Amino acid sequence: MKGRLRNFKTFHGIGNLFLFATVAAVIAVFAWLPFACSAENDLLKQAAQVFGPPLPRVMSSEKNPVTPEKVRLGKMLYYETRVSVDGTVSCFRCHPFGLYAADGLKKSIGNNSKVNPRNAPTILNAAGQIAAHWIGNRKDVEDQATQALVGPPSFGMPSYQAAENALKAIKGYPPLFQKAFPGDSNPVTAENFGKAVGAFERTLVTPSPFDAFLQGNGKALTDNQAQGLKTFMDTGCTACHSGTWVGGLSYQKFGIVEPYWKYTKSEKIDNGRFEVTKKEADKYVFKVPVLRNVERTAPYFHDGSVGRLGDAVWIMGKIQLGKDLTNEQRQSIVAFLSSLTGKIREDDLTIPVLPPSE
């Protein structure tokens, strides 16, 4: 009986301790909650400042207003191989939607298996950037699409005239160009090809969990992703990868702290934007890439020389920021980047039937 009593007392003592601990924990949680909420709010507030304005439905253009007629025609032309010199190249070849509108190759392969000078970035969420191509040698998506027609490693047509003739030879196209460009007396032009394709590409936005978060849904990101967002901002990645597209709005030297080719598996040194401006200051300068859907668009960098996203993140820390990111930091940032993977609209995953050749 004594023993039982002692046991009971002991139990009672443990019980008291447990009760005390529970009460303390509850008090602590309630005391901490406002701070927690405030921390979440702070993250959201900071992110909204860094990544605003919110994702638009269409990446509009004053020079090329997006109309349904242009988009309809542009979507067809996006799949059109008959306007390439060997009949195998279309926009879709290097930007297939099944692979998030990138091709998975280090460098794209165009007509007659010619290798393009750089990696093909995704065309999703691409039209809002300062310019097109890695070194900014295309003004916008319209200019890119037009010049692709005669680009030697791209569609490879011998002249714009030849491309226009190829389009005119397909009887179904002239009426569609007429509808898309009602003011033009001669609407089937390479420039209008670019405008129609560009109008279609301006509709290709992919809302992601990160957008839901920015719009105030604190639960849209997992804890890992939210922590990763903090790491991404704290580390300094947002110095360049900011704005609606998480990049795409500035040029930057690739390798500020150390030369990039020390860490990438680059086969040759690319002078970058120097090729456009011939200014020494533009050596190894590239457009900061858009990071939306980056998880789905390996391999990475202008030459596709790095295959894994975690490696690319570490290299960026090392040579842009002089930081040797820990495995934890790098995984954390990769987790955040996964929140940028968006949903491709069903309509953008449908193939238009093209007009017949005869």
Add this chain to the structure above:
Amino acid sequence: MKGRLRNFKTFHGIGNLFLFATVAAVIAVFAWLPFACSAENDLLKQAAQVFGPPLPRVMSSEKNPVTPEKVRLGKMLYYETRVSVDGTVSCFRCHPFGLYAADGLKKSIGNNSKVNPRNAPTILNAAGQIAAHWIGNRKDVEDQATQALVGPPSFGMPSYQAAENALKAIKGYPPLFQKAFPGDSNPVTAENFGKAVGAFERTLVTPSPFDAFLQGNGKALTDNQAQGLKTFMDTGCTACHSGTWVGGLSYQKFGIVEPYWKYTKSEKIDNGRFEVTKKEADKYVFKVPVLRNVERTAPYFHDGSVGRLGDAVWIMGKIQLGKDLTNEQRQSIVAFLSSLTGKIREDDLTIPVLPPSE
């Protein structure tokens, strides 16, 4: 007044004549109607005999039963370029749905811009044929898809093992293969690649106005098309182009009356099925092509040497039947062939998002 009366009498006489003529016409029409209906019925009856059985929803196979899991996987693999040696070739490359699943080229261009030996026929309504490829050197669509993986001018992978490794390296695929082939302990094989792609292709049927006609809707064909059907049968085209697929069920010498290269713009003489059997009787023998959607799949013949359908029709009359078809006959047959242009199902025009590389 006299004049008026005469006029009235004259009018009255004309009126009588008109009345008589109308009554006669009505009688004639009613008397003729049973004959007209009977003519239409006869055409329908004859056509149903020649072109039966009706279009199935799926081109089934005992060896490869079509299941939703196989179709789902096969549709993804149809767009998969990462299983080709240069990362640019998928089934879709030579069989894009926007061009009715043919590529518009004389001969398809595969990995590293290698030219295939023959023209790529559409894969729509293709799985019901006696064999695959123009010379029947592939047993069926499954065999075609499997062998394409290592075909030197096709996907060009160095071995089946290499193709399987490429598929296994994409982490999303093994679980999908497991679901599609639940009995297999090692489901990611080149053979199962072929079976999955084949299962998808077995669903690609395109119902056309001609099918509606065969099912008893006499108004599904225009008068020109109905007349063309009659011409098509009367001329003797149905000796080979018969059955549900309007061809695809037999081999035939191309050039029975005269050598084909006398009329086509062939760059070289193709021995045809002789390459498979080495029998002299199989020289210049090819599989009779399916004519469904033929209007949309120029250029024509095994070497794509003829660009216009009307020319192809005339050549066939000349060298297969020894008939010099008039312009009217040839246009009539082309009109009938246009009734074989079917509707590609919306679901077959959607692109699946593929599993990521990493």
